[in-house]
Amino acid sequence: MFVVRWDCFSFALVFAVSFILSRAEVCNGGRTSSFVRNDQLSNDMPLDSDVFQVPPGYNAPQQVHITQGDHLGKGVIISWITQDEPGSSLVLYRAENSELKSSAEGIVLTYKYFNYTSGYIHHCTIRDLESDTKYYYEVGIGNTSRQFWFITPPEVGPDVAYTFGLVGDLGQTHDSNRTLTHYELNPAKGQTLLFVGDLSYADAYPFHDNSRWDTWGRFIERNAAYQPWIWTAGNHEIDFLPDIGEVIPFKPYVHRYHVPYKASGSTSPFWYSIKRASAYIIVMSSYSAYGKYTPQYKWLEKEFPKVNRTETPWLIVLMHCPFYSSYVHHYMEGESMRVMYEPWFVEYMVDVVFAGHVHAYERSERISNIAYNVVNGLCTPIRDPSAPVYITIGDGGNLEGLVTEMTEPQPSYSAYREASFGHGILDIKNRTHAHFSWHRNQDGYAVEADSLLLHNRYWTVSEESAVAGM
Numbered sequence: 001m002f003v004v005r006w007d008c009f010s011f012a013l014v015f016a017v018s019f020i021l022s023r024a025e026v027c028n029g030g031r032t033s034s035f036v037r038n039d040q041l042s043n044d045m046p047l048d049s050d051v052f053q054v055p056p057g058y059n060a061p062q063q064v065h066i067t068q069g070d071h072l073g074k075g076v077i078i079s080w081i082t083q084d085e086p087g088s089s090l091v092l093y094r095a096e097n098s099e100l101k102s103s104a105e106g107i108v109l110t111y112k113y114f115n116y117t118s119g120y121i122h123h124c125t126i127r128d129l130e131s132d133t134k135y136y137y138e139v140g141i142g143n144t145s146r147q148f149w150f151i152t153p154p155e156v157g158p159d160v161a162y163t164f165g166l167v168g169d170l171g172q173t174h175d176s177n178r179t180l181t182h183y184e185l186n187p188a189k190g191q192t193l194l195f196v197g198d199l200s201y202a203d204a205y206p207f208h209d210n211s212r213w214d215t216w217g218r219f220i221e222r223n224a225a226y227q228p229w230i231w232t233a234g235n236h237e238i239d240f241l242p243d244i245g246e247v248i249p250f251k252p253y254v255h256r257y258h259v260p261y262k263a264s265g266s267t268s269p270f271w272y273s274i275k276r277a278s279a280y281i282i283v284m285s286s287y288s289a290y291g292k293y294t295p296q297y298k299w300l301e302k303e304f305p306k307v308n309r310t311e312t313p314w315l316i317v318l319m320h321c322p323f324y325s326s327y328v329h330h331y332m333e334g335e336s337m338r339v340m341y342e343p344w345f346v347e348y349m350v351d352v353v354f355a356g357h358v359h360a361y362e363r364s365e366r367i368s369n370i371a372y373n374v375v376n377g378l379c380t381p382i383r384d385p386s387a388p389v390y391i392t393i394g395d396g397g398n399l400e401g402l403v404t405e406m407t408e409p410q411p412s413y414s415a416y417r418e419a420s421f422g423h424g425i426l427d428i429k430n431r432t433h434a435h436f437s438w439h440r441n442q443d444g445y446a447v448e449a450d451s452l453l454l455h456n457r458y459w460t461v462s463e464e465s466a467v468a469g470m
């Protein structure tokens with residue numbers, strides 16, 4: 001009698017352990033953070049906040065920001081706005097170790113949006129810079145001039161270490177300010193910021209009050225004037241408001257934020273690519289036509305095969321709307337684009353895809369869902385070592401607040417999710433390894449809450465595992 005009961009118990013135990021192990025294989029790592037933050041809506045910082053102050057002096061350049069100005073990282077686009085008169089579009093610049101000043105002439109433009117007229121928006125591209133060199137530059141020549149600096153990236157190459165920051169959906173609230181401050185103070189020292197869309201949230205104001213584009217430009221200047229921000233367009237950049245006659249999508253965004261799209265053979269500023277250090281970064285547009293035969297599709301069709309992983313091992317894609325998210329808000333909004341492009345992500349072994357839009361953080365397993373053909377029923381994500389990790393980082397801290405409602409149970413494709421504000425750091429070490437970390441804003445402090453040692457998809461085949469999490 002005793003023997004029989006023990007056998008049954010043993011059997012049950014073995015069965016239970018086997019079941020747990022088999023589940024662990026399928027759902028390995030899927031975790032919803034227990035950290036719960038105050039989810040009160042964060043207000044925009046008041047107009048008289050110090051971060052919005054107009055720099056002193058007649059016609060002083062304001063909203064100074066830079067981005068990459070060519071395909072290789074030897075050029076920089078410098079942009080700024082003057083309010084009183086057009087003034088000069090000239091940029092004077094010199095390398096740190098040289099007294100010789102060079103100059104470049106930019107362009108100036110303005111736009112109107114309903115009852116708003118912009119200041120004079122200057123864009124100047126400086127080219128053929130030395131690699132890995134600190135440059136000082138000066139704008140506002142002839143009136144009040146201001147000086148800033150940036151450091152060019154090392155020459156493109158497979159083992160060049162480089163550190164990117166990741167921010168999305170930033171806005172201009174007190175939480176936005178915390179996120180930017182934490183990024184600036186991060187000891188990992190991001191050298192270039194990858195911005196995954198939704199910039200100012202000016203469209204939250206009556207008639208999309210474009211003066212909130214100006215306050216946002218002044219807010220980010222303290223970082224964006226000194227390191228390039230690589231831009232992705234989000235839905236809050238569309239500014240489509242036919243009721244007041246504003247029918248040109250993205251009008252404020254394209255006037256204010258220039259990108260080097262022509263250098264990658266693109267015909268639109270909404271999709272383009274750059275090489276930087278050991279990374280090849282492809283920016284896609286969730287809010288431009290992307291179906292087969294569209295300009296974006298045709299460009300991407302030629303673009304992916306161009307990536308030479310022996311030159312730039314790290315293939316990174318930026319977009320605004322995520323393909324994989326398990327939050328309730330915006331659930332499946334990226335699905336039609338996923339159906340279009342996920343097969344290429346797997347074929348060309350994209351390392352990581354960063355998106356925003358969902359105001360929270362989430363990291364996926366390496367999974368794909370590309371076998372479905374309408375009739376075969378194969379429509380569940382599966383483990384796929386050729387697939388990217390998808391990271392949603394739309395948690396910059398804008399006035400819409402966090403999304404906290406998650407689909408339950410946590411799907412197996414979701415490795416880690418947490419509804420907090422924060423920023424990311426992608427620290428590329430060499431051709432095989434990069435460290436990604438996500439830093440939550442917690443009680444005013446930045447806390448590393450999730451991280452992963454990424455193994456390059458082209459140069460390594462081993463699976464990675466999360467190395468931290470709290």
Ligand SMILES: [Fe+2]
Pocket residue numbers: 169198234235236320356357358
């Ligand atoms: Fe969005």
